[in-house]
Amino acid sequence: MAQRYMQAVIDIALSHGIRSFRVDTNYDNLYMQKLFNRLGFRYCGRITYDAGQRMAYEKLL
Numbered sequence: 148m149a150q151r152y153m154q155a156v157i158d159i160a161l162s163h164g165i166r167s168f169r170v171d172t173n174y175d176n177l178y179m180q181k182l183f184n185r186l187g188f189r190y191c192g193r194i195t196y197d198a199g200q201r202m203a204y205e206k207l208l
Contacts, residue, residue, distance in 0.1 A: 149178075153186055157208065166208045171201040 160168055171194050172179040180202065188204035 149182055150186065153182065157186070157206070161208050168206045168208060169203065170205075171203045173201055 157168060168188075169191075170183065170188065172183070183204045183206075186206065188206040191203040191205050193200045194203045
C-alpha cells in the first residue's frame, strides 16, 4: 500500500511539472528506507531538526 501511495504522489508531482522529490525518514525506519531505495530515491545525507536527525532522500523526476 505504501509503495502505491508513494508512486501516486510521484505521478501527481510529474503531472504538475515537479522534477525533484525529497523525503526524509527516521534512522530506525528500515521499511521506509527500503521503500525509498526500491522507488529509485538516493540517500543525500542527514537533516537536523530540533527533535533530532533524519535521513534525507531525493528522487529526480
